[in-house]
Amino acid sequence: MDNLSLFISIPAAVAFFIPIASHRFKWFPDVSASVTTFILLLLSLMTLNHETVYRMGNWPASYGIVFVLDGFSCMMLIIVNLICFLAALFSVDYIEKFYTSKLRYYSLLLLVVTGMNGTILTGDIFNLFIFLEVALIASYTLVGFGCSSRNLEASFKYLAINLLASYFILLAIALLYGKFASLNMAVLSQLMKVNPVDNIMVFAFVLLFVGFGIKAAMVPFHGWVADAYTSAPAPVSAILAGGIIKALGIYVLMRFVYNIFGMNYLISTIFIYAGAMSIVVGVLMALGQWNFKRLLAYHSISQMGYIVLAFGIGTPLAILGGIFHILNHSLFKPLLFLNAGSVEYETGKRNLNNMGSLSKKMPVTAVSSLIASFSISGIPPFSGFWSKFLIIVAAIQADKPVFALWAVIGSILTLASFSKIQRYVFFGKGKYFKDEVISEVKEVPYLMRVSMIVLAIFCSFAGFLLLGGLNGIFGPAVNALAGGTDLYITRILGR
């Protein structure tokens, strides 16, 4: 699997082919989107344990655009394509019921996939900006897809905040180009090691930190998260939570910090404090929510806090915990959003007070949401426990016991708010719940069930992926970051 450009060309081609073909074949959007994302998932699984550099048009790495596949980008590719495949499966019935234009929906979805894959693979900062914008423009439209006043309002808010971030990033790219006269990440990294730190580099780093911090939903910059996630269709919320804030936010930020600028004490401290703040602020805001999806959205902020904290600590064990938590968060949070979507599909409600006793009528949804809740709150056999455990152990080993305690407190508060969901939606009754509503409710259609069951199985057994520790399946990914700038430069430039 050396031709990395397939990850961009396949979804982009299908995205533009869907509007042409679906006038003749009504089934085309559903089938093509699911099949395309499945092929991409298989391709990304084939890249496992591969390391390669793809040069566009065979230009040498320092002049042309390169696509870099190392352990970390391989892991992110698998995560993103898995979530997009399951979301595409889930969309088949969900979009049919709530929205009208399937062909536009699937085209935009595949463009989001294109943008995310491109952002993950590229080794050129301006190319990164282009793919970022491709993914974001498509996702602005998907958030406002219903065209009700709330959707449009959320879409404009999401657009305004993220566009600001994009322009900060573009300004930073311009500054870096003005200083170093190169756009290639490895060349930049090499030049940064030679040149002493000056004001332009600090200013560019601050702009990049704010820009990608906004996209990664870190706490001072989290304003758009709740509205965008709440208003988007459920599969799109799943992709936003499982793909976009990871691939466009935290992944790129970590690339810049570890592989280009190089980690130092100051950056590490900033990340640790931002992460710790995100953990508690997110979960405290979630506790008071009564809207199902809004509650889940605030939890996203909190879980991203764990990831940022782990990468801030920066020891190999912490990086392992962070990468594993990225994987876990991409499993349980989309699952919970899909559960919220299924509940909405059957009852048409989002407020926790109006729901109740769904566990008898919707057993698959109830059990999978129970598994996801256990996983996100860190109950032992489920996957979320292992990543949080690793992060806490790493915090203690790095002599930061306060942050370990902080992470435990965040986890307990998470458990509290998820027991609220289980109590009001599935096992108990809400305040304004009426019994006659429940009689027509039945389990959701087959395909929606499949995607929830697959995610629930992953949530239960993902802990086994940790077998082998730092030499196991996450080894190459941890190496790619822990190797710092030197490894990255050698990989791309070969010297």
Added chain:
Amino acid sequence: MIYTLCFILFVIGLYGVVCKKNIVKIILGFLIMEYSINLFLILLGWRKQGFVPVVENLAGVENLVAQSVDPLPQAMVLISIILGLGILSLMVSIAIRLYQRYGTFDITEMNKLKN
């Protein structure tokens, strides 16, 4: 000096985006920000009395690096203008739809999400 003027333009755009309440003014703020960055990129490659980076005979090669303008920022600005056009059309269409729904361009009155 001229870079500072670019930066001032960027900050004016930022002010428009952050402080104005009218959606149209916010969109104009975004445009000003985008143009200021484009201008900055162009100025990075610009050189006083530089020539186009095209060499017609081999004698010009030595002067190329020393005297020609940098062509790469111009390519970047082209792409950035195209992306800006896509964003602009999306922003304006959302603004029109919002006006149809709320009957106003004032973002402080668009607060259905909070309730």
